[in-house]
Amino acid sequence: MFFWPKKILTLFFLPLHFALMAGTLGLIFLHLRRREKLARLLLTAAILALALFSNKGVSQLLLAPLESHYPAIPELNAASPSASESSALPPDLAACRYILVLGGGHARSPTLSRINQLSTASLSRLTEAIRILRHLPPDSRLVVSGHDGDENISHAQVIAEAAISLGVPADRIVRFDQTRDTHDEALALRALAGDAPSALVTSAWHMPRAMKLCQATGLRPIACPADFMLKPEPRTGWEFFNFEIGSLERSTKAIHEYLGLLWSTLRGQT
Numbered sequence: 001m002f003f004w005p006k007k008i009l010t011l012f013f014l015p016l017h018f019a020l021m022a023g024t025l026g027l028i029f030l031h032l033r034r035r036e037k038l039a040r041l042l043l044t045a046a047i048l049a050l051a052l053f054s055n056k057g058v059s060q061l062l063l064a065p066l067e068s069h070y071p072a073i074p075e076l077n078a079a080s081p082s083a084s085e086s087s088a089l090p091p092d093l094a095a096c097r098y099i100l101v102l103g104g105g106h107a108r109s110p111t112l113s114r115i116n117q118l119s120t121a122s123l124s125r126l127t128e129a130i131r132i133l134r135h136l137p138p139d140s141r142l143v144v145s146g147h148d149g150d151e152n153i154s155h156a157q158v159i160a161e162a163a164i165s166l167g168v169p170a171d172r173i174v175r176f177d178q179t180r181d182t183h184d185e186a187l188a189l190r191a192l193a194g195d196a197p198s199a200l201v202t203s204a205w206h207m208p209r210a211m212k213l214c215q216a217t218g219l220r221p222i223a224c225p226a227d228f229m230l231k232p233e234p235r236t237g238w239e240f241f242n243f244e245i246g247s248l249e250r251s252t253k254a255i256h257e258y259l260g261l262l263w264s265t266l267r268g269q270t
Helices: 003-013 015-032 036-055 056-067 120-133 155-165 182-193 208-214 245-266
Strands: 098-101 141-145 171-177 197-203 218-228
Touching: 003 036, 003 245, 015 098, 015 245, 036 098, 036 218, 036 245, 056 208, 056 245, 098 120, 098 182, 120 141, 120 155, 120 197, 120 218, 141 155, 141 182, 171 182, 171 245, 182 197, 182 245, 208 245
Parallel strands: 098 141, 098 197, 141 171, 197 218
Antiparallel strands: none
16 A cells, blocks of 8 residues: 555655656756746756766765664685685574575566576575575475566566576475565565565665564564675775765665655554
């Protein structure tokens, strides 16, 4: 019921959409010579929004609290470990028998392989889940999710077939073909896994909201973040003089997540 209203309402608060709408309205008012003060205000707001949220330093400040909330799963021992940095599977993760990979989108491109159809977020999440799955017992399962929208093939099916092409046996994959958002995915996993610990794989910037939604259903999720947009690097202060498209994307992800956290709280989902 609230799925599409939520999506539409969110657009008004995302930096690029806000700047385009404010700038367009400002230009219309300016050319019509009506409400010129409002027109100047809208155009100024559009430019400031683009400048602020495309700033590298600002985007880091917005995204860092989300991505640093849960630590990444370290490099794990391979069959023949050669790197001294490798470590054993953490005990809480070793107890999991389900790994839920949250959906992240794919392209409708039948000429491409399933792997190449996946978005960057989906591919990163899937590869992290497979990395962990290989260290779990044979009775553990990879759970993939995502509805079909207006297509004949669900996002869950695309991920499942990509996983199979990467060597995951089909009988180790469980699909949630009807889930539309993270709350649906949490409810579906709760029905499958009960209160047993389950690994949760999603983008690092999405992990805080996903964990809250899963915990609210009674799940015992173990955070396995992937798709990090920020890499650890020393801060010099010069990042606040750097403006780039990538920073606008990072700011947009962060704002989207903060709005999602607020929406989940208002609806009593967390």
